[in-house]
Amino acid sequence: MSQVLQRTSATGTRATKVIGALAILVMVWVVVSGLILTPQDVVQGESVRIMYVHVPSAWIAYLAFIFTAVASASWLISKKHSMGFDRFAGASAEVGVMFMAITLITGSLWGRLTWGEFWQWDPRLTTTAFLFVTYVGYLAVRRLEGSAEQRARRSAVVAMLAVLEIPLVHFSVVLWRSLHQGATVLNPNGDVKMDDLMLFTLFSGVVAFTLVFVWLVLHRQRTMLLVDIANRQGLDAAIAARKTEGSVR
Amino acid sequence: MDLTPRTSETSRKPRRWLPIVLLSLVGLGGIVIVTQFLTSAIDYYCNVDEIGVRSGCKESTRLRVQGTVEQGSLQKTGGKTSFVMSFNNKSINVVYAGDPGGVFQECISVVAHGRMIDGTFESNRIEVKHSNEYAEKNADRLNSSGSAACSQAQG
The missing domain is CATH 1.20.5 (Single alpha-helices involved in coiled-coils or other helix-helix interfaces)
Incomplete structure (x- = not known):
């Protein structure tokens, strides 16, 4: 067991280093393009630049929660109940919550500049807040007492229910009357009304945030693996110590 | 043992x-x-044409009303901002006690919070409802056609 721990004591690999380097490169481009090269918006002016962080972080949060649900379903369905699925689900949810928090913070800043308010309980904002709270709850469920299998089972069920909120959040601006604007890129008409460089920078942001997401999830789920190994190792050591204690007496 | x-x-x-x-x-x-x-x-808001018509949009209650600020209607006098807000060929006069600030301007969609009093909508909060269109700020277009939102609306 200690050999396994030693072999896996680092969470980085050549692949994660490449992903990390790519993430930095694309992020630098997004910062330069978003802050300097892209023009001001005709109505919003400079505040449009918040979009290059706000929209990609929202999309990546959705993606993270979908991955969490898929990994959770895989854990429930698979006969072996591989804990790798559970660790991936947990890591993805943690990173997703972080991106959702970024979405809410940047959205509030944009709202103050455009609407004149940091927050309004309109359909999009309300459902997004609800989604965020749900996944904070999911993370709390993962920390309840119990074995690793109990943790995996409980959280998998929560994850598969929570993911159903995502369509509600995304289509809230279509289903109900919202202060938040409708979708620009994923609008039902397919007619994207956005300046070309703005659109390119937005997609660059999506690529950069995706790379950051992958990098963080890979490291986090390996950290979780190390914690699980250390816990098991601690249990083995305790049993061995008890056996030794018994044989001496 | x-x-x-x-x-x-x-x-x-x-x-x-x-x-x-x-x-x-x-x-x-x-x-x-x-x-x-x-x-x-x-039901975050009622449209201008739904006041007194749609359920939950009674004139006697406090409302959130959505419409577009008509071009040429915006006036700021005596610390008050007044404008005509329209939607679906229906219009109402709006008076706001103060300056909405931010990106508020003519030809833009807004949600006004307030009450209908003697045919005028007296508002104490204005929220700008941004569209899902993003375009480059163009000084030439702005000079020729008035406010930024009007130039965007006119293409």
Whole structure:
């Protein structure tokens, strides 16, 4: 067991280093393009630049929660109940919550500049807040007492229910009357009304945030693996110590 | 061999209260959001043409009304901002006590909070409802056609 721990004591690999380097490169481009090269918006002016962080972080949060649900379903369905699925689900949810928090913070800043308010309980904002709270709850469920299998089972069920909120959040601006604007890129008409460089920078942001997401999830789920190994190792050591204690007496 | 049972203090792990407290708070937060805010969120506003017509848009109650600020109607006098807000060929006069600030301008969609009093909508809060269109700020176009939102609306 200690050999396994030693072999896996680092969470980085050549692949994660490449992903990390790519993430930095694309992020630098997004910062330069978003802050300097892209023009001001005709109505919003400079505040449009918040979009290059706000929209990609929202999309990546959705993606993270979908991955969490898929990994959770895989854990429930698979006969072996591989804990790798559970660790991936947990890591993805943690990173997703972080991106959702970024979405809410940047959205509030944009709202103050455009609407004149940091927050309004309109359909999009309300459902997004609800989604965020749900996944904070999911993370709390993962920390309840119990074995690793109990943790995996409980959280998998929560994850598969929570993911159903995502369509509600995304289509809230279509289903109900919202202060938040409708979708620009994923609008039902397919007619994207956005300046070309703005659109390119937005997609660059999506690529950069995706790379950051992958990098963080890979490291986090390996950290979780190390914690699980250390816990098991601690249990083995305790049993061995008890056996030794018994044989001496 | 000593077969005396070990005391429970040495083996019992303390209960982890933090996740339980956090989960309870999350549950409470979810209930508050659903019961207090989602109901009002679903019908966030009435359109101008729905005042006094649609259910929940009675003139006698406090309303959130959505419409477009008509070009050439915006006036700022005596610390008040007045404009005509229209939607679906219906218009109302709006008076706001103050300067909405921000990106408020003519030809833009807004949500005004307030009450209808003697045929005028007296508002104490204006929120700009941004469209899903993004275009480059162009000084030439702005000079030729007035405000930024009007130039965007006209293409």
